[in-house]
Amino acid sequence: MSGDNPAATFRLEALDVMDEVERALLDLGRRLGDAQLIDAVFRGLHTVKGSGAMFGFDDLADFTHHCESAFDKVRKGLVPATGELVSVILAACDHMRGLIAAEADVAAGQVFLDGLSAALAGAQGVTPVAAPSAGAHWRIRYFLPSGCLANGINPLALLAELRELGDCQITALTDAIPPLAELEPTDCHIGWEVELSGAITREDIEDVFLFVLDDMEITIEQIASESTPANDHLPTAETGAIAEADRATKNTARVSETVRVPADRLDDLMNRVGELVIAQSRLSQLAEDMSMIFKGCSGCWASMASTSKSPGHGVSLVSLSII
Amino acid sequence: MSASILTVDDSASVRMAMRIALTGAGYKVTEASDGSEGVAKASGTRFDMIITDLNMPRMDGLTMIRELRKMPSQSGIPIIFVTTESDESLKAQAKAAGATGWLIKPFQPDQIIRIVQKVLGR
Numbered sequence: 001m002s003g004d005n006p007a008a009t010f011r012l013e014a015l016d017v018m019d020e021v022e023r024a025l026l027d028l029g030r031r032l033g034d035a036q037l038i039d040a041v042f043r044g045l046h047t048v049k050g051s052g053a054m055f056g057f058d059d060l061a062d063f064t065h066h067c068e069s070a071f072d073k074v075r076k077g078l079v080p081a082t083g084e085l086v087s088v089i090l091a092a093c094d095h096m097r098g099l100i101a102a103e104a105d106v107a108a109g110q111v112f113l114d115g116l117s118a119a120l121a122g123a124q125g126v127t128p129v130a131a132p133s134a135g136a137h138w139r140i141r142y143f144l145p146s147g148c149l150a151n152g153i154n155p156l157a158l159l160a161e162l163r164e165l166g167d168c169q170i171t172a173l174t175d176a177i178p179p180l181a182e183l184e185p186t187d188c189h190i191g192w193e194v195e196l197s198g199a200i201t202r203e204d205i206e207d208v209f210l211f212v213l214d215d216m217e218i219t220i221e222q223i224a225s226e227s228t229p230a231n232d233h234l235p236t237a238e239t240g241a242i243a244e245a246d247r248a249t250k251n252t253a254r255v256s257e258t259v260r261v262p263a264d265r266l267d268d269l270m271n272r273v274g275e276l277v278i279a280q281s282r283l284s285q286l287a288e289d290m291s292m293i294f295k296g297c298s299g300c301w302a303s304m305a306s307t308s309k310s311p312g313h314g315v316s317l318v319s320l321s322i323i
Numbered sequence: 324m325s326a327s328i329l330t331v332d333d334s335a336s337v338r339m340a341m342r343i344a345l346t347g348a349g350y351k352v353t354e355a356s357d358g359s360e361g362v363a364k365a366s367g368t369r370f371d372m373i374i375t376d377l378n379m380p381r382m383d384g385l386t387m388i389r390e391l392r393k394m395p396s397q398s399g400i401p402i403i404f405v406t407t408e409s410d411e412s413l414k415a416q417a418k419a420a421g422a423t424g425w426l427i428k429p430f431q432p433d434q435i436i437r438i439v440q441k442v443l444g445r
Contacts, residue, residue, distance in 0.1 A: 006343065009336035043407060050429020054340055150392070152372075152401030152423035157444025186398065211424030211442075277399050284395035 010055040014100045017044050018093055025090045032081045041089070042071040048096065060099035063109045067092055070120055085119040088112065136200050139223050143176070143191040145215035149277050150186035153212060156270050159192070161208045166198020172266055185276040190269070191217075326371035326443055327351040331361035331387065332405065333379045337428075341374065344432035350439065358382025362390050365397060372443060373402045374426065374435075377413055385413075385420050392421035401442045405430075 021044035028037040045068035053061035067089050073079040092112040098104025140162070144153060162168055173191035183189065196205070205220055206213055328350050330341045335356075342352045353370070355361040359382040361375060373391070377384035384404055391397040401423040406413055414425055426438050 006336055006339045009339060013334060013336050046407060047429065051336070054429055054431060055336070150398045151421050152399055152442070154401070154442065154444050157442065160444050161441065215418070274399075281395040281398045288395070 007055050007057075010051055010057070011100055014048050014051065014057075014060075015097065017047050018097055018100070020044050021048075022090065022093050025086055025093070028081060029083060029086045029090075032083065032086070035075075038071065038075050038081055042068065042075050045071060048100075052100075057099065059106045059109075060096060063092075063099060063106075063113075064096055066113050066116060067096075070116055073120070079120055082119065085116075088115040088119045092116070136198070137223050138194075138196040138200060138202075138205060139221045140194045140196065140205060140218065141173070141191065142194075142209070142216060142218035143173070144188040145212055146187050148186075148188050148212065148216075149273070153188075155188055155190070156267060158208055159194075159266075162194050162196060162205075165200050165204055165208070166196050168197075169195045170266065171195075172269075183276075185273070185280045188273070190273075195223075325349050325351050326439075327353065327368075328439065329353045329355060329361065329365055329370045329373045331355045331358065331373065331375035331379070331384065333357055333376065337376070337405075340432070341435060344435050345439070347432070348436045348439075358384060358387030358390075361387045365391055365400075366394065369396060370400060372439060373400060374405065374439075375402065376405050377417060385416055388417060388420040388422050403438060403442060 021041055024037045024040040024044065028034060028041065031037065045064055049061050049064040049068050052058075052064060070079070070085065070089070074081045074085070079085075092109075092115075095104055095109050095112055099106070099109075144155060144158075148155075159170060162170075171193040173193060174189075176191060177183070177189040202220060202222070209216065209218065328345055330338055330345070330352060331354075332338045332341070333356050338354050338356070342354065345352045353364055355364050357379045358375070361373070362382070365373060375384045375387060382390075388402055388404070391400070391402065402421065403424050403426050404414075404417045404422050405426045405428050406417070407428050417425070423442060424438065426435060
Protein backbone atom coordinates (compact mmCIF):
# COMPACT_ATOMS: atom_id res chain seq x y z
CA MET A 1 0.00 0.00 0.00
CA SER A 2 1.07 3.57 -0.39
CA GLY A 3 1.24 4.52 3.27
CA ASP A 4 0.64 8.22 3.84
CA ASN A 5 1.59 9.27 0.32
CA PRO A 6 -1.48 10.78 -1.37
CA ALA A 7 0.15 10.81 -4.82
CA ALA A 8 0.91 7.09 -4.70
CA THR A 9 -2.60 6.31 -3.49
CA PHE A 10 -4.02 8.49 -6.24
CA ARG A 11 -1.97 6.62 -8.88
CA LEU A 12 -3.46 3.29 -7.82
CA GLU A 13 -6.99 4.62 -7.79
CA ALA A 14 -6.60 6.54 -11.06
CA LEU A 15 -5.42 3.42 -12.86
CA ASP A 16 -8.51 1.60 -11.63
CA VAL A 17 -10.67 4.45 -12.92
CA MET A 18 -8.88 4.30 -16.28
CA ASP A 19 -9.71 0.58 -16.48
CA GLU A 20 -13.38 1.45 -16.02
CA VAL A 21 -13.21 4.27 -18.58
CA GLU A 22 -11.64 1.96 -21.17
CA ARG A 23 -14.23 -0.75 -20.54
CA ALA A 24 -17.02 1.80 -20.94
CA LEU A 25 -15.44 3.17 -24.14
CA LEU A 26 -15.14 -0.32 -25.64
CA ASP A 27 -18.80 -0.99 -24.89
CA LEU A 28 -19.75 2.45 -26.16
CA GLY A 29 -18.05 1.68 -29.46
CA ARG A 30 -20.70 -1.02 -29.93
CA ARG A 31 -23.61 1.00 -28.50
CA LEU A 32 -22.94 4.62 -29.42
CA GLY A 33 -26.22 5.97 -28.05
CA ASP A 34 -25.95 4.39 -24.60
CA ALA A 35 -26.40 7.29 -22.16
CA GLN A 36 -25.18 5.29 -19.16
CA LEU A 37 -21.91 4.46 -20.89
CA ILE A 38 -21.47 8.06 -22.00
CA ASP A 39 -22.05 9.18 -18.43
CA ALA A 40 -19.64 6.54 -17.10
CA VAL A 41 -16.88 7.74 -19.43
CA PHE A 42 -17.52 11.35 -18.49
CA ARG A 43 -17.51 10.63 -14.75
CA GLY A 44 -14.32 8.61 -15.00
CA LEU A 45 -12.51 11.35 -16.92
CA HIS A 46 -13.97 13.95 -14.56
CA THR A 47 -12.59 12.04 -11.56
CA VAL A 48 -9.14 11.58 -13.08
CA LYS A 49 -8.95 15.25 -14.01
CA GLY A 50 -10.18 16.55 -10.67
CA SER A 51 -8.24 14.18 -8.47
CA GLY A 52 -5.17 14.67 -10.65
CA ALA A 53 -5.32 18.41 -10.09
CA MET A 54 -5.87 17.83 -6.39
CA PHE A 55 -2.71 15.73 -6.08
CA GLY A 56 -0.45 17.85 -8.26
CA PHE A 57 -0.73 15.90 -11.55
CA ASP A 58 -1.26 19.08 -13.50
CA ASP A 59 -0.23 17.71 -16.92
CA LEU A 60 -2.65 14.84 -16.47
CA ALA A 61 -5.41 17.22 -15.35
CA ASP A 62 -4.81 19.54 -18.33
CA PHE A 63 -4.81 16.75 -20.87
CA THR A 64 -7.79 14.91 -19.38
CA HIS A 65 -9.72 18.16 -19.26
CA HIS A 66 -9.86 18.20 -23.09
CA CYS A 67 -11.18 14.63 -23.23
CA GLU A 68 -13.65 15.29 -20.43
CA SER A 69 -14.90 18.45 -22.16
CA ALA A 70 -15.46 16.49 -25.34
CA PHE A 71 -17.52 13.94 -23.48
CA ASP A 72 -19.39 16.63 -21.62
CA LYS A 73 -20.58 17.86 -25.02
CA VAL A 74 -21.64 14.33 -25.89
CA ARG A 75 -23.39 13.99 -22.56
CA LYS A 76 -25.28 17.23 -23.11
CA GLY A 77 -26.30 16.21 -26.60
CA LEU A 78 -24.26 18.95 -28.29
CA VAL A 79 -22.09 16.41 -30.11
CA PRO A 80 -23.04 12.85 -31.09
CA ALA A 81 -20.90 9.97 -29.87
CA THR A 82 -19.13 8.71 -32.96
CA GLY A 83 -16.84 5.77 -33.52
CA GLU A 84 -14.04 8.19 -34.38
CA LEU A 85 -14.44 10.11 -31.12
CA VAL A 86 -14.48 6.91 -29.09
CA SER A 87 -11.33 5.68 -30.87
CA VAL A 88 -9.49 8.94 -30.24
CA ILE A 89 -10.34 8.93 -26.53
CA LEU A 90 -9.40 5.25 -26.26
CA ALA A 91 -6.01 6.03 -27.76
CA ALA A 92 -5.69 9.00 -25.42
CA CYS A 93 -6.26 6.69 -22.44
CA ASP A 94 -2.79 5.21 -23.00
CA HIS A 95 -1.33 8.69 -22.82
CA MET A 96 -3.27 9.38 -19.63
CA ARG A 97 -1.90 6.17 -18.11
CA GLY A 98 1.57 7.38 -18.99
CA LEU A 99 0.90 10.73 -17.32
CA ILE A 100 -0.42 8.98 -14.21
CA ALA A 101 2.80 6.97 -14.04
CA ALA A 102 4.79 10.14 -14.82
CA GLU A 103 6.40 8.31 -17.74
CA ALA A 104 4.68 9.96 -20.72
CA ASP A 105 6.11 12.71 -22.89
CA VAL A 106 3.74 15.59 -22.19
CA ALA A 107 4.25 17.09 -25.66
CA ALA A 108 3.17 13.84 -27.28
CA GLY A 109 -0.33 14.54 -26.03
CA GLN A 110 -0.79 17.17 -28.75
CA VAL A 111 -1.23 14.44 -31.37
CA PHE A 112 -4.22 13.09 -29.47
CA LEU A 113 -5.66 16.57 -28.93
CA ASP A 114 -5.41 17.29 -32.66
CA GLY A 115 -7.26 14.06 -33.30
CA LEU A 116 -9.83 15.01 -30.73
CA SER A 117 -10.43 18.39 -32.38
CA ALA A 118 -10.88 16.69 -35.71
CA ALA A 119 -13.39 14.27 -34.25
CA LEU A 120 -15.50 16.89 -32.54
CA ALA A 121 -18.37 18.57 -34.31
CA GLY A 122 -20.31 21.64 -33.21
CA ALA A 123 -19.35 24.46 -30.97
CA GLN A 124 -20.04 25.21 -27.41
CA GLY A 125 -21.78 28.46 -26.39
CA VAL A 126 -20.22 30.78 -23.86
CA THR A 127 -22.22 31.85 -20.87
CA PRO A 128 -21.66 35.49 -20.04
CA VAL A 129 -20.67 36.18 -16.48
CA ALA A 130 -22.46 39.05 -14.75
CA ALA A 131 -20.06 41.72 -13.58
CA PRO A 132 -20.54 43.12 -10.10
CA SER A 133 -22.40 46.41 -10.26
CA ALA A 134 -20.52 48.99 -8.20
CA GLY A 135 -22.60 50.51 -5.46
CA ALA A 136 -25.53 48.15 -5.93
CA HIS A 137 -28.14 48.22 -3.20
CA TRP A 138 -30.09 45.09 -2.44
CA ARG A 139 -32.99 44.17 -0.23
CA ILE A 140 -33.25 40.53 0.72
CA ARG A 141 -36.15 39.09 2.65
CA TYR A 142 -36.10 35.47 3.66
CA PHE A 143 -37.41 32.70 5.87
CA LEU A 144 -35.36 29.53 6.23
CA PRO A 145 -36.95 26.17 5.38
CA SER A 146 -38.77 24.03 7.89
CA GLY A 147 -36.51 21.76 9.92
CA CYS A 148 -33.42 23.73 8.96
CA LEU A 149 -31.95 23.78 12.46
CA ALA A 150 -32.20 19.99 12.80
CA ASN A 151 -30.49 19.65 9.44
CA GLY A 152 -27.51 21.69 10.54
CA ILE A 153 -28.22 25.03 8.90
CA ASN A 154 -26.71 27.80 10.99
CA PRO A 155 -28.70 31.06 10.58
CA LEU A 156 -25.93 33.04 12.22
CA ALA A 157 -23.40 31.80 9.69
CA LEU A 158 -25.68 32.99 6.88
CA LEU A 159 -25.99 36.43 8.44
CA ALA A 160 -22.23 36.57 8.95
CA GLU A 161 -21.71 35.76 5.26
CA LEU A 162 -24.11 38.50 4.23
CA ARG A 163 -22.25 40.96 6.43
CA GLU A 164 -19.01 40.04 4.68
CA LEU A 165 -20.48 41.06 1.30
CA GLY A 166 -20.79 44.75 2.10
CA ASP A 167 -22.57 47.32 4.22
CA CYS A 168 -25.34 45.40 5.87
CA GLN A 169 -28.41 46.30 7.88
CA ILE A 170 -30.35 43.39 9.31
CA THR A 171 -33.93 43.42 10.51
CA ALA A 172 -35.53 40.46 12.23
CA LEU A 173 -39.03 39.50 11.14
CA THR A 174 -40.59 38.10 14.28
CA ASP A 175 -44.29 38.01 13.43
CA ALA A 176 -44.18 34.32 12.58
CA ILE A 177 -42.84 33.25 15.99
CA PRO A 178 -45.57 31.13 17.60
CA PRO A 179 -46.39 30.97 21.33
CA LEU A 180 -43.79 28.96 23.26
CA ALA A 181 -46.12 25.98 23.67
CA GLU A 182 -46.46 25.69 19.89
CA LEU A 183 -42.86 26.49 19.04
CA GLU A 184 -41.14 23.81 17.00
CA PRO A 185 -37.53 24.08 18.15
CA THR A 186 -36.04 22.60 14.98
CA ASP A 187 -37.65 25.30 12.82
CA CYS A 188 -36.30 28.80 12.53
CA HIS A 189 -39.37 30.96 13.07
CA ILE A 190 -37.52 34.22 12.59
CA GLY A 191 -37.27 35.72 9.14
CA TRP A 192 -34.89 38.45 8.08
CA GLU A 193 -34.88 41.50 5.91
CA VAL A 194 -31.38 42.52 4.96
CA GLU A 195 -30.30 45.64 3.13
CA LEU A 196 -26.92 45.25 1.47
CA SER A 197 -24.81 47.85 -0.30
CA GLY A 198 -21.59 47.39 -2.26
CA ALA A 199 -20.17 45.81 -5.38
CA ILE A 200 -22.45 42.82 -5.02
CA THR A 201 -24.10 40.67 -7.68
CA ARG A 202 -27.25 38.62 -7.34
CA GLU A 203 -25.03 35.53 -7.67
CA ASP A 204 -23.01 36.64 -4.63
CA ILE A 205 -26.19 36.78 -2.58
CA GLU A 206 -27.59 33.51 -3.91
CA ASP A 207 -24.27 31.85 -3.15
CA VAL A 208 -24.76 32.64 0.54
CA PHE A 209 -27.97 30.60 0.48
CA LEU A 210 -26.49 27.90 -1.76
CA PHE A 211 -27.66 24.95 0.34
CA VAL A 212 -31.18 26.20 1.08
CA LEU A 213 -32.06 28.40 -1.87
CA ASP A 214 -34.39 25.86 -3.49
CA ASP A 215 -36.28 25.14 -0.28
CA MET A 216 -36.77 28.52 1.31
CA GLU A 217 -38.83 31.67 0.91
CA ILE A 218 -36.66 34.46 -0.38
CA THR A 219 -36.93 37.63 -2.42
CA ILE A 220 -33.89 39.45 -3.70
CA GLU A 221 -34.50 42.94 -5.03
CA GLN A 222 -32.04 45.44 -6.40
CA ILE A 223 -33.59 48.63 -5.08
CA ALA A 224 -31.05 51.26 -6.17
CA SER A 225 -27.53 51.66 -7.46
CA GLU A 226 -25.12 54.54 -8.11
CA SER A 227 -26.20 54.61 -11.74
CA THR A 228 -29.88 54.66 -10.80
CA PRO A 229 -31.80 57.43 -9.01
CA ALA A 230 -32.40 56.41 -5.38
CA ASN A 231 -36.17 56.89 -5.66
CA ASP A 232 -36.39 54.85 -8.83
CA HIS A 233 -36.95 51.43 -7.34
CA LEU A 234 -36.30 48.69 -9.83
CA PRO A 235 -37.44 45.33 -8.51
CA THR A 236 -35.77 42.69 -10.67
CA ALA A 237 -36.28 38.95 -10.94
CA GLU A 238 -37.33 37.09 -7.83
CA THR A 239 -36.07 33.83 -6.49
CA GLY A 240 -38.11 31.59 -4.23
CA ALA A 241 -41.66 31.37 -3.10
CA ILE A 242 -42.69 34.73 -1.66
CA ALA A 243 -45.40 35.87 -4.01
CA GLU A 244 -46.07 39.14 -5.75
CA ALA A 245 -48.87 39.83 -3.28
CA ASP A 246 -46.43 39.69 -0.40
CA ARG A 247 -44.15 42.15 -2.13
CA ALA A 248 -47.04 44.47 -2.92
CA THR A 249 -48.14 44.67 0.71
CA LYS A 250 -44.62 44.72 2.12
CA ASN A 251 -43.96 48.42 1.77
CA THR A 252 -47.18 49.51 3.45
CA ALA A 253 -47.09 46.92 6.21
CA ARG A 254 -43.38 46.88 7.03
CA VAL A 255 -43.59 49.11 10.09
CA SER A 256 -46.05 46.82 11.82
CA GLU A 257 -44.48 43.61 10.52
CA THR A 258 -40.89 44.04 11.57
CA VAL A 259 -38.82 44.97 14.59
CA ARG A 260 -35.31 46.34 14.21
CA VAL A 261 -32.90 44.88 16.72
CA PRO A 262 -29.14 45.27 17.20
CA ALA A 263 -27.09 42.48 15.64
CA ASP A 264 -25.65 41.34 19.00
CA ARG A 265 -29.15 41.01 20.44
CA LEU A 266 -30.13 38.96 17.41
CA ASP A 267 -27.11 36.73 17.97
CA ASP A 268 -28.18 36.25 21.58
CA LEU A 269 -31.67 35.30 20.44
CA MET A 270 -30.30 32.74 18.02
CA ASN A 271 -28.06 31.29 20.72
CA ARG A 272 -31.14 30.79 22.86
CA VAL A 273 -32.90 29.01 20.00
CA GLY A 274 -29.85 26.80 19.61
CA GLU A 275 -29.96 25.97 23.32
CA LEU A 276 -33.63 25.06 22.97
CA VAL A 277 -32.76 22.62 20.19
CA ILE A 278 -30.05 21.01 22.32
CA ALA A 279 -32.40 20.82 25.32
CA GLN A 280 -35.03 19.13 23.20
CA SER A 281 -32.48 16.59 22.00
CA ARG A 282 -31.46 15.83 25.58
CA LEU A 283 -35.08 15.43 26.63
CA SER A 284 -35.71 13.05 23.73
CA GLN A 285 -32.68 11.01 24.76
CA LEU A 286 -33.84 10.93 28.39
CA ALA A 287 -37.31 9.86 27.26
CA GLU A 288 -35.74 7.00 25.31
CA ASP A 289 -33.69 5.96 28.34
CA MET A 290 -36.72 6.16 30.67
CA SER A 291 -38.72 4.10 28.23
CA MET A 292 -36.08 1.37 28.36
CA ILE A 293 -36.10 1.44 32.19
CA PHE A 294 -39.90 1.17 32.32
CA LYS A 295 -39.83 -1.72 29.90
CA GLY A 296 -37.29 -3.44 32.16
CA CYS A 297 -39.44 -2.79 35.27
CA SER A 298 -42.51 -4.05 33.49
CA GLY A 299 -40.71 -7.27 32.57
CA CYS A 300 -39.56 -7.79 36.18
CA TRP A 301 -43.05 -7.09 37.50
CA ALA A 302 -44.59 -9.61 35.11
CA SER A 303 -42.00 -12.15 36.13
CA MET A 304 -42.66 -11.54 39.85
CA ALA A 305 -46.41 -11.77 39.39
CA SER A 306 -46.06 -15.01 37.51
CA THR A 307 -43.78 -16.47 40.16
CA SER A 308 -46.04 -15.44 43.04
CA LYS A 309 -48.98 -17.22 41.46
CA SER A 310 -47.17 -20.55 41.28
CA PRO A 311 -48.33 -23.15 43.92
CA GLY A 312 -44.98 -23.41 45.65
CA HIS A 313 -44.60 -19.67 46.15
CA GLY A 314 -48.22 -19.29 47.15
CA VAL A 315 -47.32 -21.02 50.41
CA SER A 316 -44.45 -18.69 51.11
CA LEU A 317 -46.69 -15.64 50.64
CA VAL A 318 -49.04 -16.66 53.48
CA SER A 319 -48.82 -14.12 56.31
CA LEU A 320 -46.52 -15.24 59.09
CA SER A 321 -49.10 -14.06 61.65
CA ILE A 322 -51.45 -16.84 60.52
CA ILE A 323 -48.79 -19.45 61.17
CA MET B 324 -11.24 25.28 20.42
CA SER B 325 -10.82 23.70 17.01
CA ALA B 326 -13.88 22.06 15.49
CA SER B 327 -13.95 18.29 15.14
CA ILE B 328 -14.94 16.81 11.79
CA LEU B 329 -15.80 13.23 10.85
CA THR B 330 -14.94 12.36 7.24
CA VAL B 331 -16.57 9.28 5.72
CA ASP B 332 -15.31 7.99 2.37
CA ASP B 333 -14.29 4.58 1.05
CA SER B 334 -11.48 6.11 -1.00
CA ALA B 335 -8.28 6.25 1.01
CA SER B 336 -6.86 8.99 -1.18
CA VAL B 337 -9.92 11.22 -0.80
CA ARG B 338 -9.89 10.69 2.98
CA MET B 339 -6.21 11.52 3.00
CA ALA B 340 -6.73 14.66 0.90
CA MET B 341 -9.50 15.81 3.22
CA ARG B 342 -7.40 15.06 6.31
CA ILE B 343 -4.43 17.01 4.99
CA ALA B 344 -6.60 19.99 4.03
CA LEU B 345 -8.65 20.04 7.24
CA THR B 346 -5.86 19.42 9.73
CA GLY B 347 -3.79 22.03 7.89
CA ALA B 348 -6.56 24.52 8.61
CA GLY B 349 -6.61 23.57 12.28
CA TYR B 350 -9.57 21.19 12.40
CA LYS B 351 -9.53 17.87 14.24
CA VAL B 352 -10.32 14.99 11.89
CA THR B 353 -11.69 11.51 12.52
CA GLU B 354 -12.07 9.10 9.59
CA ALA B 355 -14.48 6.33 8.68
CA SER B 356 -14.36 4.19 5.54
CA ASP B 357 -18.11 3.53 5.09
CA GLY B 358 -21.51 4.45 6.46
CA SER B 359 -21.58 1.78 9.17
CA GLU B 360 -18.28 2.92 10.58
CA GLY B 361 -19.50 6.51 10.27
CA VAL B 362 -22.62 5.79 12.33
CA ALA B 363 -20.57 3.90 14.92
CA LYS B 364 -18.06 6.72 15.30
CA ALA B 365 -20.71 9.46 15.32
CA SER B 366 -22.72 7.59 17.96
CA GLY B 367 -19.86 7.74 20.41
CA THR B 368 -19.32 11.47 20.26
CA ARG B 369 -20.77 14.69 18.93
CA PHE B 370 -18.74 16.02 16.03
CA ASP B 371 -19.08 19.62 14.93
CA MET B 372 -19.54 18.46 11.35
CA ILE B 373 -19.65 15.33 9.19
CA ILE B 374 -18.46 15.13 5.58
CA THR B 375 -19.49 12.00 3.72
CA ASP B 376 -19.32 10.37 0.32
CA LEU B 377 -22.60 8.93 -0.98
CA ASN B 378 -21.49 5.85 -2.90
CA MET B 379 -19.86 3.50 -0.42
CA PRO B 380 -19.91 -0.24 0.27
CA ARG B 381 -21.69 -1.82 3.28
CA MET B 382 -23.70 1.28 4.15
CA ASP B 383 -23.99 4.14 1.65
CA GLY B 384 -24.00 7.81 2.56
CA LEU B 385 -27.75 8.30 2.19
CA THR B 386 -28.52 5.48 4.61
CA MET B 387 -25.94 6.83 7.01
CA ILE B 388 -27.46 10.33 6.95
CA ARG B 389 -30.93 8.88 7.61
CA GLU B 390 -29.60 6.78 10.49
CA LEU B 391 -27.81 9.73 12.02
CA ARG B 392 -30.83 12.01 11.76
CA LYS B 393 -32.89 9.46 13.67
CA MET B 394 -30.59 9.95 16.67
CA PRO B 395 -31.55 12.90 18.89
CA SER B 396 -27.89 13.39 19.70
CA GLN B 397 -27.10 14.04 16.03
CA SER B 398 -29.81 16.65 15.51
CA GLY B 399 -28.44 19.92 14.23
CA ILE B 400 -25.03 18.58 13.29
CA PRO B 401 -24.11 19.79 9.79
CA ILE B 402 -23.68 16.90 7.35
CA ILE B 403 -22.04 17.70 4.03
CA PHE B 404 -22.10 15.10 1.28
CA VAL B 405 -19.58 14.83 -1.53
CA THR B 406 -21.02 14.43 -5.00
CA THR B 407 -20.30 15.00 -8.66
CA GLU B 408 -22.08 17.72 -10.58
CA SER B 409 -24.08 15.14 -12.52
CA ASP B 410 -25.65 13.70 -9.38
CA GLU B 411 -28.65 16.05 -9.21
CA SER B 412 -31.09 13.33 -8.18
CA LEU B 413 -28.75 12.10 -5.47
CA LYS B 414 -28.39 15.67 -4.28
CA ALA B 415 -32.16 15.93 -3.85
CA GLN B 416 -32.31 12.58 -2.05
CA ALA B 417 -29.50 13.53 0.31
CA LYS B 418 -31.17 16.80 1.22
CA ALA B 419 -34.42 14.97 1.86
CA ALA B 420 -32.52 12.56 4.10
CA GLY B 421 -31.35 15.47 6.23
CA ALA B 422 -28.07 16.60 4.69
CA THR B 423 -27.06 20.19 5.21
CA GLY B 424 -25.18 20.82 1.97
CA TRP B 425 -22.78 19.39 -0.54
CA LEU B 426 -19.26 19.56 -1.83
CA ILE B 427 -18.65 19.03 -5.54
CA LYS B 428 -16.09 16.34 -6.37
CA PRO B 429 -13.34 16.73 -7.38
CA PHE B 430 -12.46 19.52 -5.00
CA GLN B 431 -9.41 21.54 -4.16
CA PRO B 432 -8.23 21.89 -0.53
CA ASP B 433 -9.35 25.54 -0.40
CA GLN B 434 -12.84 24.55 -1.56
CA ILE B 435 -13.37 22.12 1.29
CA ILE B 436 -12.11 24.67 3.80
CA ARG B 437 -14.43 27.29 2.33
CA ILE B 438 -17.43 24.97 2.65
CA VAL B 439 -16.53 24.04 6.22
CA GLN B 440 -16.16 27.69 7.19
CA LYS B 441 -19.39 28.55 5.41
CA VAL B 442 -21.35 25.89 7.27
CA LEU B 443 -19.73 26.31 10.67
CA GLY B 444 -19.59 30.08 10.40
CA ARG B 445 -15.97 30.15 11.57
